[in-house]
Amino acid sequence: MTSTEISLDTIDIISPDHYAKNGYPHSEWAYLRQHKPVFHVDRPNVQPFWAITKHADIIQISRQPRLWLNGPRLSVFVVEPGEEVVVPPEAFPLRHLLNMDPPQHGEYRSVVSRQFTPRAVRALAPQIAEITRKVLDDVADRTECDFVTDMSSKVPVAVIAELLGVPRKDWEMLFRWTNEIIGGGDPEFQSAGDPRETFEQARLGLFQYFTDMVAQRQKLPTNDITSIVANAKVNGSPLPTMELLSYYLLLVVAGNETTRNATSGGLLALMQNPEQFQRLKRDPALIKSAVEEIVRWTSPVIQFARTAVRDAEVRGQKIRAGESVCLFYPSANRDEEVFKEPFKFDVARNPNPHLAFGIGEHFCLGSHLAKLELEVIYRQLAERMENPELTGPVQRLRSSFVGGIKHMPIRYKMMPARN
């Protein structure tokens, strides 16, 4: 840690450019955990917030969903140059599980929760294995590829599209919307010139697409998730249009982006720690702990915010009603008080109480699906991929919300699938 160069006056943990250039600011977070675990950030490019970097504090806050609300501020977003400060909800015309609070949140969550239980997800294993095998086969006769565009991005979009009943010809479009909704702040994905307009056009495109699909499913119900949501009732009434369409947006984006990034970041960690990859190859029984470690290590969601409904206290620090806290999950997942050798990537780590899926009321609904996808992908990679190595720089997403890898050129050898 180069903590000598870090000072509270200049520390940067929120500029998207910082993340694009350097990846996660782990040195900065380590400094904050040690010196200022509840740190007030007040900078010109962002509305003020309290940075929460300790594992125990994220748990304490997340476990009190009626004191710390999601609704007022979903996440901390910077104000881009030339943009005016826009206060939600105008900034995000969306109503979904991430910005709902109790009791409404639980009512809406139960609309699809049964589709994501361990039982429901287990049934998808053969389908996911087939999808993954095909993705690997497609690059098997090559020795170089972009791991993100050629492999890690393919599996999650196929899985969520199958669950939603979206026909194959439209998968590419789903994938593009996801990139634009999450990555609108990155020039590579700015189809509409600026972040807000890119986001808005992708949102409207996706809303229109699912408006049509909802009409079909209401006329002729099926057993896909699109149909389940389209025909669901909350408190005896069908979902209002905004809540209905936002539900699909959330499922598409959440089912896509984070798993892709965990997959890419996981291979990066395994390439940087080749002895860990060899260990996994030798002992496939490590797959479950390896997946947990990949999720801890990559922590694809960087931060969500909570806003205090009344005056509160975190680690002795007074936080006033209306002020918001920003929960930095990757920091919690390197907390020296919780993890032995937190900066060591260890595929056999146990216990591994990481918070990458959050905790409490908003615990990731798709965690079992995400872990199953990662299990299948890494089981097959461990079986078939030999000597993966980087052949160029890793390009990171310009975002301080989701930690993304856009491109990762690799060289490898892919063996045929065992039967």
Added chain:
Amino acid sequence: MKIEVDLKLCEGNGRCMEAAPEVFEVRDDDKTHLLMERPPASLYEKLKLAERNCPRQAITLIED
């Protein structure tokens, strides 16, 4: 030590089963089932974790 589960709240996330598989089992009805009602004190830490991790706060650990 006694464990209570509010089955109206339980939605089968399975976090309890991850924390304490000796005590909790999420079955095909997507609800958690108690394998024992009065678990031994040796499981205390695991049960605290199960209680803490439940997204729906459906689990209550009653200490004697």
